[in-house]
Amino acid sequence: MKTLLATSALAALLSTTALAGELTVYTSYEEDEAAAFLELAAEAMPDIAFNMLRLSTGDLAARIIAEKGNPQHDVIWGFAASTIVNPEIEETLEPYTPVGVDSIPAAFRSEDDKWFAVTGYMAAFCVNNERLETLGLEAPTSWADLLKPEYQGEVVMPNPASSGTGYIMVSSLLQMMGEEAGWAMLDQLDGNVAQYIKSGSKPCHAASAGEYAVGASYDMRAIKNIAEGFPISMAIPSEGSGNELEANALVASSDNKEDARRFLDWTVTTEAATAYLDWKAIVTIPGGTMPQRFIDAGLPEDTSTVLHPTDFGAAANDRAAIIAEWQSRYE
Incomplete structure (x- = not known):
């Protein structure tokens, strides 16, 4: 056995x-x-x-x-x-x-x-439709949307020190925007984040349960929770998805x-x-x-159209410095 x-x-x-x-x-x-x-x-x-x-x-x-x-x-x-x-x-x-x-x-x-x-895998938001309606919020389609004051305390994210999903989110945002602008954006985002969770899947579970409006997670967890009947939608950040x-x-x-x-x-x-x-x-x-349920959940058949061109070598080389900086700012 x-x-x-x-x-x-x-x-x-x-x-x-x-x-x-x-x-x-x-x-x-x-x-x-x-x-x-x-x-x-x-x-x-x-x-x-x-x-x-x-x-x-x-x-x-x-x-x-x-x-x-x-x-x-x-x-x-x-x-x-x-x-x-x-x-x-x-x-x-x-x-x-x-x-x-x-x-x-x-x-x-x-x-x-x-x-x-x-x-x-790629970064994606799990968005609780019922909580959005209750709070009178528009569904986010981008990282920039999560900076809006109305999302204060309604966002949960993975901790990049323990979660690969969390790290690739932070790393890709810094690659997209550059160090100075990227950290400035993460500072703003931190003001709206209720908590940083240890794994990449749990923010989606928290949003699916209606505890928060948005759980920054990854594509397949959102798709799976949608298929299981949770009242969520998947949003892939329009800036490009870290992967x-x-x-x-x-x-x-x-x-x-x-x-x-x-x-x-x-x-x-x-x-x-x-x-x-x-x-x-x-x-x-x-x-x-690609299974039809992926497409029904909002994933494009050609995922390359939504992926940020991640530099994995840079993500690896910069990991210790990025995590140390993140911890000094947000823990």
Whole structure:
């Protein structure tokens, strides 16, 4: 029987990386996404017992760095590309070229073959229609709209120190506007933010529950909550949506590289790509059709038309400085 663990206590249960027939996977995919994808992987590789640790991007990065002298995992899966290039994380990885990875454009793979990205996500607002009506507010379509006085205390956002979604929002706004204007805008926005929440999905859940008018979150969480019947709409910021790629990699210290490579091969299969398209608007594996529910929720069929051209290298290089500045201003 496969073992699926999604708890921060996982590392305490493991004294060494997994042996043959067992894989430990670290991921920042949302819990429901990761569970769905891993269930398919387990069906495709029934001889492997999977252990999974799911943490938000910042928390998982901190764990990987803390454990780098004795890594507890075999594979990194669905982890922010802007973070996996951190030298302290990248040095724990071993180059690997999965079977079929050549179908993925080079822009979504590292030059040294240490990681490749099969999925991604973009920033989006979850807007509670009922709360807007009660408060007499017009629906926001841009970051600029969220600066209006009437939104004071009605906005929640992810904390960029712990959330990859939160970080890519802040980073992309600074890239769009430049440092001076970007921080000035974030200062204004802070005046309207009721709280900064640890994960990228929870602001959408808070808005969906009617606690706030707007939850700055990401595309697929908005689409999923709309499909589940919550009274929200999705708005993609008209300035351009900050976005992130989600990368996979082989851990150099793994004691079970044969199965780790099998798993990474599976992540670029047609079966996996089909599963990604149920959950992700950005899928780098060619082919496939966007589900109608994505389009009904307001996502354009060509997502490239709404994405800000994120510089992932700059986002990675500037991460520590941006988070330190953000914390000094808003915590």
